[in-house]
Amino acid sequence: MRQVIVLPYQSEWASEYSREADQLREVFGARLKQIHHMGSTSVPGLAAKPIIDILPVVDTLEGIEQFDGRMEALGYEAKGEFGMPGRRYYRKGGDERTHHIHLYAAGDPEIMRHLVFRDYLRTHPEEAAAYGALKEQLATTYPLDIEAYIAGKDAFVKELEHRAIAWKNAHD
Template identity: 45%
Template sequence: MRRVEVVAHKQEWRVLFGDECVRLRDIFGAELMEVSHIGSTAIPAIHAKPVIDMLAVVRNIDHVADFNEAMGRIGYKARGENGIAGRRFFSKGGDERSHHVHMFQAGHEDIARHLAFRDYMLAHQDEAEAYSQLKRQLAAEFPEDIMGYVNGKNAFIKMIDERAKRWGCD
């Protein structure tokens, strides 16, 4: 069972992201176009589950499975699309997850959505703090129910996604 833990921001998350970028680039080589730090660990000063979320853009999503074995050697489990069409998802650390890799082919609409959410939260500290408070509340309410925690964030995330879309057009 995955326990829901939300902790204060840690400076080391940026370093952990950078270290993992190097590993991904070593494995995927020219197939990997870019890697971005996303999710709450990419937003300083807010609470987060201590899991580094990474957005990896690849040239051809159909080639990603060719790298599953190499990803396994560095601790990742391939989880296929895992609920999002066109994505390839990897998790590291089993029930004590440390990293998630969300891979999309260049041009996939979710790339812009993830980056816009992160950038909007970085630019709007008051809303980032509200998100932080919500996550702490949900972690306390659902300490052993990851789906309850995730579902409790959905409405807020959708609201920020819409604001980020409009903000990005300014």
């Protein structure tokens, strides 16, 4: 059973992303078009589960499984789509889950959704603080129930996503 742990923001999360991104650049080479730090660990000041979420963007998903062996050599477990068509998911750290890779092909709308959410929280510290407080409260309430933790923040996250998209549209 995974314990739900939410920590105050750790500055080393950014350097951990950078180290991992360098390794992913070597793995995917010319197929890699962009790479982004996403999720709560990518927002300075935001409390988060200590899992580095990385969003690599490749030219196409066609044949991308050829890299699974190299990802496994870095300690990742290849999970395929893992419930999300158009994504390839890898995780590292066993039960501790230290890193999640959400790999998409260029042009997938999920890329923008993730980046807009991140950028909105980076530029709206009051929203990030409210989100962090909710996550800390849920982790305290459901320390051994990741499903309840996720369900508890679902409505809040959806509302944040709506505000983030409206904010992006107003600034385009």
